[in-house]
Amino acid sequence: MAKLLLQYKENDAIDAFALLKKAEVRQTKTGKDFLALTFADRSGDISGNFWDASQADIDRFQPGQIVKVEGTRGSFKGTPQVQISKLRLTEAGEPTSAADFIKSAPVKKDDLEAELTDTLFKITQPTWNRLVRHLFKQYKEQFLEFPAAKVNHHAFARGLAFHSLSIARLAEAVSGLYPQLNRDLLLAGALLHDLGKVIELSGPVATEYTTAGKLIGHITLVDEQLVLAVHDLGMDLNQEDVLLLRHVVLAHHGLQEYGSPIRPQVMEAEILHQLDEMDASMQMMTGAMEQTAPGEWSKRVFALDNRSFYRPEDGQQVADSNESAPAEQPVDPSSLF
Amino acid sequence: MAKLLLQYKENDAIDAFALLKKAEVRQTKTGKDFLALTFADRSGDISGNFWDASQADIDRFQPGQIVKVEGTRGSFKGTPQVQISKLRLTEAGEPTSAADFIKSAPVKKDDLEAELTDTLFKITQPTWNRLVRHLFKQYKEQFLEFPAAKVNHHAFARGLAFHSLSIARLAEAVSGLYPQLNRDLLLAGALLHDLGKVIELSGPVATEYTTAGKLIGHITLVDEQLVLAVHDLGMDLNQEDVLLLRHVVLAHHGLQEYGSPIRPQVMEAEILHQLDEMDASMQMMTGAMEQTAPGEWSKRVFALDNRSFYRPEDGQQVADSNESAPAEQPVDPSSLF
Amino acid sequence: MAKLLLQYKENDAIDAFALLKKAEVRQTKTGKDFLALTFADRSGDISGNFWDASQADIDRFQPGQIVKVEGTRGSFKGTPQVQISKLRLTEAGEPTSAADFIKSAPVKKDDLEAELTDTLFKITQPTWNRLVRHLFKQYKEQFLEFPAAKVNHHAFARGLAFHSLSIARLAEAVSGLYPQLNRDLLLAGALLHDLGKVIELSGPVATEYTTAGKLIGHITLVDEQLVLAVHDLGMDLNQEDVLLLRHVVLAHHGLQEYGSPIRPQVMEAEILHQLDEMDASMQMMTGAMEQTAPGEWSKRVFALDNRSFYRPEDGQQVADSNESAPAEQPVDPSSLF
Amino acid sequence: MAKLLLQYKENDAIDAFALLKKAEVRQTKTGKDFLALTFADRSGDISGNFWDASQADIDRFQPGQIVKVEGTRGSFKGTPQVQISKLRLTEAGEPTSAADFIKSAPVKKDDLEAELTDTLFKITQPTWNRLVRHLFKQYKEQFLEFPAAKVNHHAFARGLAFHSLSIARLAEAVSGLYPQLNRDLLLAGALLHDLGKVIELSGPVATEYTTAGKLIGHITLVDEQLVLAVHDLGMDLNQEDVLLLRHVVLAHHGLQEYGSPIRPQVMEAEILHQLDEMDASMQMMTGAMEQTAPGEWSKRVFALDNRSFYRPEDGQQVADSNESAPAEQPVDPSSLF
């Protein structure tokens, strides 16, 4: 029972607990009801059909329930599926919390929280520090739990914090290399840029867009929160530092066709946008590589212009190259060329 | 002295009061200072060079001053210009108010104000009525004075109100023909959609973008004011009617590449966008036609994809066709085909 | 038997007359013939498979036949379908006219004809009046019966007249608000702009493109008819009013990439294009809203850039807002702000 | 006096007859009138200013006049110009015909006419032969005199015939290599595709767009003529061969954004479009090469996406390579690789 859903190989016998993510009643061509189910745990999703479903089955197996499923790992048109032999709800003493069955960032909540605290300390410009702290007073919990998206990059629990803090780390490295950049503005922008997602999305489980999310959008929603924070803290909407922070957040999609109402027009806005793209593409490419064997090409990644990526043969090559040159072999620079 | 600047013909003697819109010190190729001036009155702009400018002239003739200019209507590379023979500031008893020399909408402020009041009455949905009234309490004066743009359509004093009320009139006509449209939402959207321009632009004279205008943009600025209004009036940001009004205003540019952070997703948002485009194009085409003789083609209109428009020969045709068919000639419908 | 096809709910017993729109012979995986059928009536389409079809069945159930179908309203992959238990052709005394089973505009032919007559009366410019009447002498019947498209907006019987007259109504409203527009030219353009569809399409039932429709296109086809009309009436192709009417019709798609050989270059051509788009989008959005419950989002509408539209919760809101403010509560204008 | 305008080198004394193409009255900065003139002959255009122009000069030197000009070949901002020392109208015994001073195709009218006749003979399909002959009965003279454009490729007298017959030659070569192509349809399309330009443009001298040209466009204008020809010859607009010829002509711009109301949908339509592009680009590249020295890069060619083209160093290379391999050196094929 220790195995996760996506760890079973073709033809393995399956015996697992899982979260029901979808449960749709359908009819076979000859008109009989069956349930088209999607099972999920921390490793991902797998589908399976429950044939000859009675009305009691239909009532019982609702999305959000935790179930015990037995059967075989088969496949249909190249996609893995469960051929279900037995299915029941969990009982006393068995897992019941949906939260244990959703995919999450590879970092614990406590570690994310500690890094958030560290990052807040680094923002010493007083206006930005106060605004960011004011907003995290209200939204820290959601920030640490929400995904960064419904699909695409960082679409898993804690993805929002994982993504935002990763950008903050990049921001610190880059502002070290280009001292003309305002590090505080980049850090504040990194933490806030996607915070509107805690209003745009419904939460970490069974994530959907809210009505406000669809009608207003997360970029305007975080600006709304910034406007109210400025008002609450008695600041002036025309202060330059307030305008700059709003600008950096509003412009972070880079292009208007991607939903920013304005284009980046200060250096930090342009760079925050670039770092956002870099972290998103790293996350998507890494995800694709994890599902690809060395020497093979990945599935196409829709959000990266539908490109397929190659995973080089020699795994060792990668590991080795990230070590520095061994110290024991001194090299005479003059011999280099 | 009754003639306006653009009413002089080539070679006419000019003797006029005018507002100085630009006054730049330049050097001739041989290094002498002169002033490159732009004169303006209600009819538009005309340029002229003031040769051999002394330092006193340079200090005296600043943008914003009202001057008396004498000379000849010449031209340079096809563009009209003043060959200045005499130039002085106005004196006691002569015009001094810049406001008398700027181009304005062809409707008086009082009439616009009356139409605004009428339109507000028609918005009976309570949330929208309260929000719109709250915002016009603060911004009515600017709404009635500001242009709708720095260049392009309705770039003249009172252009904002003229344009917004014109859309409101269209909205009323269209919602009469399609009863499935919510007239109140269209009217509230028509009045508010460009109200952010009172923050984005500097005012009706020598209009420039403000820093907030460039860094935030008028679409987000009016949303900011709506958010604060909702807060001031104790409403809930999640009320559907609040979300709908914000949506309609945010989406009015229609496409994200034109600066709307979201696309229209309710019927009224789509239609408001279309009416905005219709009134803007009517204004630009009408402006182009006014400067074009019958049977001729206009200059290219940049904001209409650089098209040139044809003004039909027969002026009378137009006037006539807008009368209904004369009543005295009854026609037998059966003979029509 | 009064129920229409799309009025049955899941699991209802079906007993209905219907038009066969499609009837394709297919094989099951094991090689047996079945008929994949599409049934239609005024409410729309629904599919169903007729299993174990004999050669006699295949010969009997041809597209265009009227049938009596019995069975159950099931669904397959989320799409409604008929599980057929019994199927036969209609007999003496039962419906036989395909025309009774097709979707139509929500206005009767007589009313459309009356409105067409009224609109023709309003066109008083003699050249345009004669040309439009000449063309409607030939094509009035088709104009009143044809759809405006094979798919997309107004793809139902009488859709062509319904759409064209709706634009004429908009044209009249808009030319009232902008007197610089030539109302007669707009009205003539509204009536003729899509008339080429009576040659481009095969008719109101089982609508297909004709060879001429695909090789020439409806915009050039109506121009062809206008050229012949000018010739028949002894007019001159170089008369300005002839050129203007042809231009307005040729340019009505607005952009060359949408099939107009030229872009709008007179005011009325630009506005006719905008009104055409407005009526088409109103029709598509209204259709989407009718299939969407309050508080829900519609299916994506392909021809509106694949957008999904929101239907607001409060149905009453809509209805109410289209009434004027009640007269019994006089408001003091000075108290408005 | 034998030299043409563009054959003079910098600082040469000029003494030449020329056509006045433009003659604009302008003022110097200090307000004196001068004439900005453009002189033309078969070699091209050159500008020059006639200072201190009297009213008599202004009246005398009108566009279209033939003049005798003396002066020096100077330059202004890198562009050649005439520094005029003497200017007068031509007198008795001197050239007077504007036609002698315009740029023309490098082929005589008689030769073009002979080739047109030959090409007509080759079209043996009766419908197309009759239609093409019917149209050339009306428009042969203009076809042999008109340019193919106002600017861009083949913008010179007889350019229309030169371009159309060049495409016909390509069509013959290509249909020889691909026998699946209908040669007659390609030839008929080659001759007719741009014939609408005889209505769209004003003529070979001082070429302008006509009102019909701008409001209708040459593609629809030739279709108009085809429709009337079909009518005059008593053919049926629904005959397939009529539809095919109209289609090939309507679709010859290849893409709707370039003004074709439909895209090519028969093989010959696609190929005619490609041959049209090939001949146009050959003409523009050849023109650019003629003004470029070996080993140099041409000016940018706007209509070829603003590219600059390289003219290889070794002129001889080109000439040589177009001869076949000399026969006197037999080569053993087996030694080739």
Place this chain on the structure above:
Amino acid sequence: MAKLLLQYKENDAIDAFALLKKAEVRQTKTGKDFLALTFADRSGDISGNFWDASQADIDRFQPGQIVKVEGTRGSFKGTPQVQISKLRLTEAGEPTSAADFIKSAPVKKDDLEAELTDTLFKITQPTWNRLVRHLFKQYKEQFLEFPAAKVNHHAFARGLAFHSLSIARLAEAVSGLYPQLNRDLLLAGALLHDLGKVIELSGPVATEYTTAGKLIGHITLVDEQLVLAVHDLGMDLNQEDVLLLRHVVLAHHGLQEYGSPIRPQVMEAEILHQLDEMDASMQMMTGAMEQTAPGEWSKRVFALDNRSFYRPEDGQQVADSNESAPAEQPVDPSSLF
């Protein structure tokens, strides 16, 4: 047994040898294994399912095997398929060579080789002649065997040579009509432009992209081979004729977005690109026409912007029109118009 796979009609009994191109193990909904097979011969591909496959069947029927298949020509969702009744590997005395079962160009290898030799003779410029011969010494065999693509145009054995030589023939015809073109450069470019495909693709059977093909691309791969050839032959990379040949090959896709690192900047580069497009589109349109009955529309051709093409009714029309006008009917030119 003489019939090819695509020559069987619906419901025909099939008895044929075929190459297995795909053989995938799948499960039915109830979990039983079957083999989803694709059979191929010179006429093309057809699919079929082999039900109830045992493990021995799965091991036996691998892609690349030659099999004997019996059954019936059925169809599934409009696509032809084999309903398999009997399947076995071929035995002694039956066909065994995969090469006999793949689609090929309609020209024999020997004829292609002879035409290649002829074309090489025509390239008399010494640098280009030596480079082209040097490369064909290494790659002639592959050139004569490889397809020109994995899918799209010329995706069949010997397609590379068939396509390249077809372009060479066009190049000769076009350089005859435009003597300003360097025929040798066009011919060398025609032969080399796609030669990188012999490295980019895996071979004529079961064609796939190689790793080098995907990471480097055929345009850079042929340039690599040219660079090494220049090096091997002791030429200078800066010779103009070397640069010109590399340029013509590098630029042959015409636009950078289609994979050329530079745009065509000499005349021959532009024309080679156009001839490449012409031959590719001719091949795709001809392929579409072959599968379309007279008077019908083809399937949509993805690589031609998803257009559908019309095949005219009158087959005879085509054949006839490619004959010259019969000599026996002398025509008086003067009577032509």
Place this chain on the structure above:
Amino acid sequence: MAKLLLQYKENDAIDAFALLKKAEVRQTKTGKDFLALTFADRSGDISGNFWDASQADIDRFQPGQIVKVEGTRGSFKGTPQVQISKLRLTEAGEPTSAADFIKSAPVKKDDLEAELTDTLFKITQPTWNRLVRHLFKQYKEQFLEFPAAKVNHHAFARGLAFHSLSIARLAEAVSGLYPQLNRDLLLAGALLHDLGKVIELSGPVATEYTTAGKLIGHITLVDEQLVLAVHDLGMDLNQEDVLLLRHVVLAHHGLQEYGSPIRPQVMEAEILHQLDEMDASMQMMTGAMEQTAPGEWSKRVFALDNRSFYRPEDGQQVADSNESAPAEQPVDPSSLF
């Protein structure tokens, strides 16, 4: 004499040594020769006209000469210019080296060379190390002297090394944050990606494109050098590590429309492209900010989509924010929110 050319203010007397970058002979409207000169030193360029130039002046003042210029800092149409009072060539004892008068990277050649050596040490993967060292043996001097472009970003002496090493520093920081990236491949790519510019461009002074640069382009030129290096070092072109390095370099423009023949298809290729864009945009934005006063907007930057950038008011803000929070004020993390 210590002042640099761009340090003079309007109306200052100028007395400076400068490099002549351009010297064109032009004529005044009245036909007299003058020299239109561009002077340059390390601070940038300034223009000025030398009136009444004799033939001796024209012969003497050639581009590339070092001159002593006296006069006044004036301006013409808003652009600074020198009003020249005196001009002569430099004499014995005065500067004579053009290299002292060109704009350069803000880092010395020795420092760049040292950093290059350090970076080479870090590449420990043997294939890449050998290839990179082999190429730098040939091109190190040019790498350290050349600009990275003719215009746009890093268009100054040593710009190529400055830009490449800046990317290498970013690569090191980013591969530290994402250990899944192969640092060696990124570093090798950073050093080589633009090395083709030493062939594409003519050198650090009066930089022009070479013929090879225009016909082949720097991306293919560096690939050419890599291919030859692989050949010289006896490696195999099909080794995966060779393919990877070529791919990373070929793909570094990211999109084919920007000149990469292939898109990035390994993680390091995508990231190298992003880092290249980041450093280029940082350089352009920093350049724009240096010419902009606090609180002002920069000129539009063409290569950044013609955007104007804002330089915040408070210079101190920037400087301050890049310090860490002062250590003496310990903060209780629990009080942060």
